[in-house]
Amino acid sequence: MAQESITSVQNPQIKRLHQLLEKKGREAQGRFLVEGAHLVEEALKSGAEVLTILYDSERDMDAVCRQALNNHPHSVQVIAASAAVLAKLSETKSPQGIVAEVKKKQVNWDDWMTEKAAGQEGMLLLLLDEIQDPGNLGTILRTAEAAGVDGVVLGKGSVDLYNGKVMRSTMGALFRLPVFTRSLPEVADEWQAQGGQLLVSTLHEQSISYDAVPYAQKAAIVIGNEGRGVSAAMVERADYLVHIPIYGRAESLNAAVAAGVFVYEAQRKRKDRLI
Missing domain, CATH: 3.30.1330.30 (Ribosomal protein L30/S12)
Structure with missing residues (x-):
């Protein structure tokens, strides 16, 4: 030393x-x-x-x-x-x-997916569509790691993963959680071709409540940009359009809070089916 x-x-x-x-x-x-x-x-x-x-x-x-x-x-x-x-x-x-x-740790996406698919029956991914706020991204990663999410994919246009505020907000989760930066439509197509379910968070009129969705053992949840929401390309690919009901006067939830609600509900539903 x-x-x-x-x-x-x-x-x-x-x-x-x-x-x-x-x-x-x-x-x-x-x-x-x-x-x-x-x-x-x-x-x-x-x-x-x-x-x-x-x-x-x-x-x-x-x-x-x-x-x-x-x-x-x-x-x-x-x-x-x-x-x-x-x-x-x-x-x-x-x-x-x-x-x-x-x-920086470089993890090959294709190799990681192949290894994960071969080593376990279920997977839970979080796909982030142009998350811009460093604090939001860091908190999402911290929550994802705590909830046992297998991996996170950042869409192009998201805030830099290694931004100082992102790092501080993760509280170290980034060192344990696989995070990739890739084209989300391409990831979605690959995921669905392998039998994965795609749930897209949106306030679209056809969306259903987050707790009414039968989360599959192989599920990916898409969280959108803080201002614009999820891109049309991802909405078009959704197996389910989902939202979190708002019971007060707020227009919407913070992206990090929404991500936490979704991933914990997904884990609850998936674990209940194994009991």
């Missing part, structure tokens, strides 16, 4: 890491940053490829992170950094004293 010290924000490595605060930099380098003891610990414990850890030289490294680092299977560069350096790499008003550089 190599360790060094960096105090200047002009250091070439710090300039490179600073680029990871932007989507362009993350895509160019194939890496992203996580900030805070909890996320760094989750990255280490999950087996993610953590490349670099920078911690506040005046506060020392969080003890739990240090233990997780000692058990980490990969070699990690450890840097004792000044407060100014950590502020340079932080998106929060109050830097949390520890930042990690993590390599």
Whole structure:
């Protein structure tokens, strides 16, 4: 475990890491940053490829992170950094004293689908159609992981998965949950060709209540853009158009809340049929 010290924000490595605060930099380098003891610990414990850890030289490294680092299977560069350096790499008003550089994990969609289909009878997917708000996406991923969703597919035009606010909102779920970025109509066609059920969340006049749907053991739920809803291409492909009834005066539910209601109802219905 190599360790060094960096105090200047002009250091070439710090300039490179600073680029990871932007989507362009993350895509160019194939890496992203996580900030805070909890996320760094989750990255280490999950087996993610953590490349670099920078911690506040005046506060020392969080003890739990240090233990997780000692058990980490990969070699990690450890840097004792000044407060100014950590502020340079932080998106929060109050830097949390520890930042990690993590390599993006590439999972092949076709291989993953083949393995999943062969290894289990049922599957539950969540398809996200141009979710724009980072907090919504992060909360959806956290909820999906908690609900036992097998995988999440981000449609093109969605917010960057590795956006800092997304990462903070996931509370580490991203390190455990398979997430893919693909064309949703193509995924829907492939899914249905394999016998999967497609449920599309929409306020369309022909939609039925979310709790009246016979969720199949192999089901995919589509959640739409916060303002425009689900695209016409996905509505056309739906096996069921579904909605969550509104009993008060609100026009609709937050996308993350709606996703949570749908995936837990799907799990409830699917589990009841196995009892």
